Amino acid sequence: MSLLTVRDLVVEFPTPKGTVRAVDGLSFTVDEGRTLGIVGESGSGKSVTSLAIMGLHDKAQVSGSIDLAGTEVVGADREKVRALRGRRVAMIFQDPLSSLHPHYRVGEQIAEARRLHFGASRRAAHKHAVQLLADVGIPHPDERAGDYPHQFSGGMRQRVMIAMALACEPDLLIADEPTTALDVTVQAQILELIARIQRERGLAVLMITHDLGVVARVADDVLVMYAGRAVEQATADELFAGPRHPYTRGLLGSLPRLTGPPGELTPIPGAPPSLLRPPAGCPFHPRCSERIDVCETTRPALQGAPHPAACHLLTIEKEVAG
Ligand code: SF4
Numbered sequence: 202m203s204l205l206t207v208r209d210l211v212v213e214f215p216t217p218k219g220t221v222r223a224v225d226g227l228s229f230t231v232d233e234g235r236t237l238g239i240v241g242e243s244g245s246g247k248s249v250t251s252l253a254i255m256g257l258h259d260k261a262q263v264s265g266s267i268d269l270a271g272t273e274v275v276g277a278d279r280e281k282v283r284a285l286r287g288r289r290v291a292m293i294f295q296d297p298l299s300s301l302h303p304h305y306r307v308g309e310q311i312a313e314a315r316r317l318h319f320g321a322s323r324r325a326a327h328k329h330a331v332q333l334l335a336d337v338g339i340p341h342p343d344e345r346a347g348d349y350p351h352q353f354s355g356g357m358r359q360r361v362m363i364a365m366a367l368a369c370e371p372d373l374l375i376a377d378e379p380t381t382a383l384d385v386t387v388q389a390q391i392l393e394l395i396a397r398i399q400r401e402r403g404l405a406v407l408m409i410t411h412d413l414g415v416v417a418r419v420a421d422d423v424l425v426m427y428a429g430r431a432v433e434q435a436t437a438d439e440l441f442a443g444p445r446h447p448y449t450r451g452l453l454g455s456l457p458r459l460t461g462p463p464g465e466l467t468p469i470p471g472a473p474p475s476l477l478r479p480p481a482g483c484p485f486h487p488r489c490s491e492r493i494d495v496c497e498t499t500r501p502a503l504q505g506a507p508h509p510a511a512c513h514l515l516t517i518e519k520e521v522a523g
Pocket of ligand 1: 446485486491501511
């Protein structure tokens with residue numbers, strides 16, 4: 202059953218130089234108990250999408266629909282959105298320090314969220330906070346609850362952030378590049394923790410990342426974004442077995458092999474386009490080695506089987522095969 206349904210989402214930012222359309226007609230669903238990985242380079246619109254779901258875009262014009270567990274987020278008043286945040290949906294970021302208050306003990310911060318949303322007593326909320334710290338693998342949680350954020354290492358701080366996100370038992374956890382700042386070993390541990398929590402609690406998880414390696418470790422389903430749009434949508438198994446879009450293949454080519462001997466890495470040439478003046482036609486065409494004439498003038502639709510992708514080559518292949 203779908204927990205989150207996003208339909209025709211458009212997020213625009215007015216700037217002195219014109220309007221930046223950061224998300225351009227995005228649709229996807231996240232089912233209960235599943236993990237969707239949204240992957241793309243910086244500027245693809247993936248983080249803007251997650252902030253729209255959290256109702257955190259004060260300066261943006263948001264249209265379309267974001268249905269979270271039966272509640273419409275787009276156009277909802279601030280109080281309604283605030284009630285959803287924390288209670289139904291929680292978010293963890295790349296930098297936990299941006300979300301943790303430096304001058305409060307971590308146990309107090311976790312307990313505070315519980316008290317606020319559940320009306321728990323001080324004592325019950327503290328006990329729950331210590332239990333959460335234990336659940337996310339913080340050694341000596343009773344003592345560590347009394348420490349301040351700066352007394353934790355980067356990986357441990359991310360564990361604290363996850364404990365805080367779980368304090369109100371959300372249905373959906375949004376993780377925005379949660380491991381990007383961590384070294385490889387700690388990164389694997391945090392991804393394993395998120396996967397374990399997802400399994401044990403039956404959470405839905407939205408994993409925002411630039412790294413298909415992260416997607417390979419945790420996601421059931423994948424949405425590949427480029428220039429504010431979905432360019433490919435599939436289950437993780439399908440995507441890794443048969444990527445259909447040249448951009449997805451480019452991302453895979455720049456990914457170190459997860460198993461076996463290291464292969465040659467081929468980064469995608471060029472940079473993502475300016476969203477102030479995106480290229481005509483397929484926005485990936487200036488970087489695409491497979492482009493044909495129509496790519497420069499006509500935007501490809503997201504369509505086709507075995508899973509949808511937005512590329513003219515796929516339509517032509519189908520016509521040739523038909
Ligand atoms: Fe490349 Fe054209 Fe496909 Fe875009 S539509 S990805 S430019 S081949």
